[in-house]
Amino acid sequence: MHARLLNPRGAPVRQAGVRAHNLALVLRHVAGAATPPSRAAIAAATGLTRATVSALVDDLVAGTLLTELTPAPRAGAGRPAVGLALSPDGPAGLGLEVNVDYLSAAVVDFTGHVRHRVVRHLDQRPAGADRTLQHLSRLAGEALTRAGTDGLTIAGGALAVPGLVTGDLVKVAPNLDWRDVDPIALLRRATTFKDIPLTVDNEANLAALGELHATPGTPTFVYISGEIGIGAGIVVDGALFRGVRGFSGEIGHIPVHPDGPACRCGARGCLEQYAGQEAILRAAGVPLTGRPDESLATLAAWAAAGDATTLTALAGAATALGTAVSTVVNLLDVDTVILGGSYAPLLPWLHDGVNLEIARRVLTAAWTPVTIQAATLGPSAAVTGAGDSVIRTIRDDPATWLSRR
Amino acid sequence: MHARLLNPRGAPVRQAGVRAHNLALVLRHVAGAATPPSRAAIAAATGLTRATVSALVDDLVAGTLLTELTPAPRAGAGRPAVGLALSPDGPAGLGLEVNVDYLSAAVVDFTGHVRHRVVRHLDQRPAGADRTLQHLSRLAGEALTRAGTDGLTIAGGALAVPGLVTGDLVKVAPNLDWRDVDPIALLRRATTFKDIPLTVDNEANLAALGELHATPGTPTFVYISGEIGIGAGIVVDGALFRGVRGFSGEIGHIPVHPDGPACRCGARGCLEQYAGQEAILRAAGVPLTGRPDESLATLAAWAAAGDATTLTALAGAATALGTAVSTVVNLLDVDTVILGGSYAPLLPWLHDGVNLEIARRVLTAAWTPVTIQAATLGPSAAVTGAGDSVIRTIRDDPATWLSRR
DNA sequence: CCATTTAATTCAATCACTGAACAATTTCGT
DNA sequence: ACGAAATTGTTCAGTGATTGAATTAAATGG
Missing domain, CATH: 3.30.420.40 (ATPase, nucleotide binding domain)
Known part of the structure; x- marks a missing residue:
């Protein structure tokens, strides 16, 4: 019984790919564990050796994706295990949402917790895409400065829109009266978003992602x-x-x-x-x-x-x-x-x-x-899911994130 | 830009996994190429080195999944390339179909060609699962002996049923009046299927797979x-x-x-x-x-x-x-x-x-x-797809097949 | 007939994981 | 109080797969 490596479309795989996969494997295990696991526990659960897990964990800790907790009081004999958990100081995601009657921004840290959230109730229909996104930029600015005082690094942002989205383009958002809008281009005018990668997605899609991780x-x-x-x-x-x-x-x-x-x-x-x-x-x-x-x-x-x-x-x-x-x-x-x-x-x-x-x-x-x-998330599902989607891409593929820093 | 390895459920990946992936990559490229490619061409197309491709191809040829063609007359200077193609003598798949008014069996070789096909038009409703599958066994026997004289090795069989299938169990096939039938158990009574792995699937699913590969x-x-x-x-x-x-x-x-x-x-x-x-x-x-x-x-x-x-x-x-x-x-x-x-x-x-x-x-x-x-496949889509589905599992993961021989 | 060109193989180097030995740190039994 | 047992985590040689450069193989062309 050996693991199958599936690379969606024909790209070759080298040894580095193995490492990338196993980094993700370890990270996923820590994220999904009920209680902070030790290196040894991860090894036992994943099937990797303790040596390998140690090496992988070291990389993840160095990249601020994982943190070591203070050794917990353990039952039984043996050297106490140091627990591992997702780092609250790791890369964070910025969630943005444009909806018919409100704008919203949220900062989700690497553990998935919503650290900051701001909402402005205001009918967006008369404003038009241009002014709405300008307004959203300011709102996002608030959230980002608050994140900055927390010492958080923003890895990227995702925008939720109630409409049809292909790639990063909004084809139609009927209730906002948007047509063929490129929201990223409009957001990038604000200096707030100098070099934060941004994506756009449908509101229901991002809310679904939010629910996925909440349940x-x-x-x-x-x-x-x-x-x-x-x-x-x-x-x-x-x-x-x-x-x-x-x-x-x-x-x-x-x-x-x-x-x-x-x-x-x-x-x-x-x-x-x-x-x-x-x-x-x-x-x-x-x-x-x-x-x-x-x-x-x-x-x-x-x-x-x-x-x-x-x-x-x-x-x-x-x-x-x-x-x-x-x-x-x-x-x-x-x-x-x-x-x-x-x-x-x-x-x-x-x-x-x-x-x-x-x-x-x-x-x-x-x-x-x-x-x-x-x-379970209520009206903030989409913003939360948007912020979450950013950190999920890092969680699913920590190797690229680590290599970029 | 490096390849992402995604292993659906958390299994670790070792070097062997890299090889498994790249074997599949090479095989897929050969299968999808318009004209039999050389090792060098595969290397250029996949991004692997010629050395690696050579090693991989050698394994695939040794396992009768690929064959070397006689050097084609080439245009221009240089050593002539030896073309590679899926081997018609590689593992073949047995497709089986039970439908309301006919039974059918087919042998699909590793290139995807239907080598043999037998059909019996007969209303199956009065027969019941037991007799129907006994009848199908005999039909399959015909196809298998014909495949034997061709020197084909049957890697497995797949059965198409017009009903709801979970795992290998037919929950309901309304038009056959089947309920909670285990067709594999019934087929295995015939010695024909001594050690051929068998699967069951819905008729539309397998027909869809047939069409996928036909178009x-x-x-x-x-x-x-x-x-x-x-x-x-x-x-x-x-x-x-x-x-x-x-x-x-x-x-x-x-x-x-x-x-x-x-x-x-x-x-x-x-x-x-x-x-x-x-x-x-x-x-x-x-x-x-x-x-x-x-x-x-x-x-x-x-x-x-x-x-x-x-x-x-x-x-x-x-x-x-x-x-x-x-x-x-x-x-x-x-x-x-x-x-x-x-x-x-x-x-x-x-x-x-x-x-x-x-x-x-x-x-x-x-x-x-x-x-x-x-x-495009007409009424034989499901049997063809069934046979095809067998060889697809090998094509998608040649490593396990090679290691089992 | 030799230079050129393209195909395929060989081989040392690299990288990631394994497995076993070892170091570190605690509990338990006496 | 102290050594044995247990458990965690690290070190290091070994293995397998890929790379890249050098080499061999086999054709064309002037």
């Missing part, structure tokens, strides 16, 4: 983000499934009733028309104040009070959502669906309806019970 | 198999997407009209009710003789003759299929859809309807044109 033990799931639009992030075996161009997860435009009401996208009967935030609010009769967060609070309050119209509205949304989720499960055979965005607080009223549809429509429901759960 | 250059697509049921094989970046338990691709039970006619699965309005073989034949008024192949031929003939009822039936199926395909594309962002099974010969009458729905319903259709094409 270890569920490496395969679909995250559904219910905002004004409905997006999904598909995570398979701990990795985002992006599709050929990066446009995967457009669950909001799955046809639920092919001849249903017209959708903004030009088609008819899309999921958004039944389970989108605005559709639910309208069906429940909640007055649209222009502040989605307030309207949503009202909806939840009415539902909690048992208002019949509201409950009917939510039941309808749940059925439509359940139909779409059934489609997803039939196609992808995922066993976990995480409901995020505005769905998270509404889950108590959605849960049964969604489950009923799944029981009806998913062919394999009998053998593969599907778990529906609320997102 | 190089399309590493990401969805293969839709229109038989009595409708299944799909999802191929992403050259690999099957199986889902958590292996139940992915159940496209036949995507809800098209959630309140539509009842389906065998217990739900309502599943795709199968609109675009399944029986639904189309019924709508077109083709008499059901019990021989699906004959009925299908009649349908095609009537369509070609311009029969109005038939054309309406096909248009309806196309719309439903297009709705389901739109869902798939919205979710997975694939750019190619391959229609196989009974859909392949009907494509001329389905094409426009499917495309129309995609244009309407796929949000990103403007930037990601979706190609709809007919399967």
Whole structure:
């Protein structure tokens, strides 16, 4: 039984590649361990020899990715083990988010903890990409100076956008009215981002990554983000499934009733028309104040009070959502669906309806019970996931990071 | 820029792993080359040195995976290159297929060519798993003796089944009326399969693999198999997407009209009710003789003759299929859809309807044109794919094969 | 017929991991 | 209190795979 090395597209592998792999292996083990493991424990768990692990750990400690803890009081005889843990002083990631009614920035340290987070609630629709990103730059500046006083090094930044992203380009963000925007170019005008590498991704994708790391033990799931639009992030075996161009997860435009009401996208009967935030609010009769967060609070309050119209509205949304989720499960055979965005607080009223549809429509429901759960990160999932995604690239491939310093 | 080694689940990597990877790299390059490359050409293309490539090629030739061709007449000066090609005498794969109205076995050699193929048309529904697999054993015996006279070594076998497969167990094959069948155990009763490793997989999955290798250059697509049921094989970046338990691709039970006619699965309005073989034949008024192949031929003939009822039936199926395909594309962002099974010969009458729905319903259709094409392998896609899947495991990881001989 | 050119092999050097021996540090038993 | 036992971590020679330069092999061309 020997390990298989899979290098996605035909690149040769030299000895350095072995080292790169094993560095990642050790780092992953430390990150996933319940309690700070010793070098010997890592060796036992990974199958590497203690000698090799020592050498690898030395490299990782020198690169500030790992820290040695003070020897813990140990049970039994023997030299006390020095525990190893991810270094809180290691490289940190900057998460950025542009959304319809707020901007946000966050600093996530190498252990995955959110060290700083700033939010500005403000309708971004009238501003336009240019001013919005200028505003975001200032917000990011605040977060970065705070990170600086902590002595953190920022390894990179990731921007979450509610729209279709290919590469680093935003093709369309319908609710922001963006088209073919290059947000990195616009952000780089600020001196704050002189030499920080930046990436852009869809909001649901990054939120899904955030949830992935917030709930270890569920490496395969679909995250559904219910905002004004409905997006999904598909995570398979701990990795985002992006599709050929990066446009995967457009669950909001799955046809639920092919001849249903017209959708903004030009088609008819899309999921958004039944389970989108605005559709639910309208069906429940909640007055649209222009502040989605307030309207949503009202909806939840009415539902909690048992208002019949509201409950009917939510039941309808749940059925439509359940139909779409059934489609997803039939196609992808995922066993976990995480409901995020505005769905998270509404889950108590959605849960049964969604489950009923799944029981009806998913062919394999009998053998593969599907778990529906609320997102744990709440509204900050996307920024957190964005910051997290930066440090994940280092965690997944520490060798390149170490060689660059 | 150095290569990343990713080992899916934390196994350590030693030098032998490097060799394993580079063996696969060389083999893949030879397999994908338009014309038999020399050692020097491989070195140039892969980035390895000529010395290394020589060593690797020697191993592969010794293991009968590669053969040296007689030096080709070369243009220009210099020592003539000896071309390298996949060996037709290398390990071969046995493909097996159980379907509703036929059994089939095929031998695929290491180059991917089908060397032998046998088919028995016979309704399997009354037989039951036990007798069906006994019958298949005999059929496989024929193919294997023929392979033996060719001097081929059979490395393993794969069985295609129209049903839900987890691991090596068939949970359900509705149209065969199988439940919790262990086909490998039943096949192993025959001495034919004394020590050949066997696997089982869904028919659409294996057909998709067959198409993958028959149409190089399309590493990401969805293969839709229109038989009595409708299944799909999802191929992403050259690999099957199986889902958590292996139940992915159940496209036949995507809800098209959630309140539509009842389906065998217990739900309502599943795709199968609109675009399944029986639904189309019924709508077109083709008499059901019990021989699906004959009925299908009649349908095609009537369509070609311009029969109005038939054309309406096909248009309806196309719309439903297009709705389901739109869902798939919205979710997975694939750019190619391959229609196989009974859909392949009907494509001329389905094409426009499917495309129309995609244009309407796929949000990103403007930037990601979706190609709809007919399967190239025809009805033998699954057996071929099954045989192919065996030699693919060797091609993807020649090192383990070499070490086992 | 010899210079040129391209292909393939040989061989010392390098790099990462292994395995065994060793050093370090603690607990346990008497 | 002290040595035996246990456990962690390091050192070092050995092994396997790749590199790179030198060498051998086999053709063309003037």
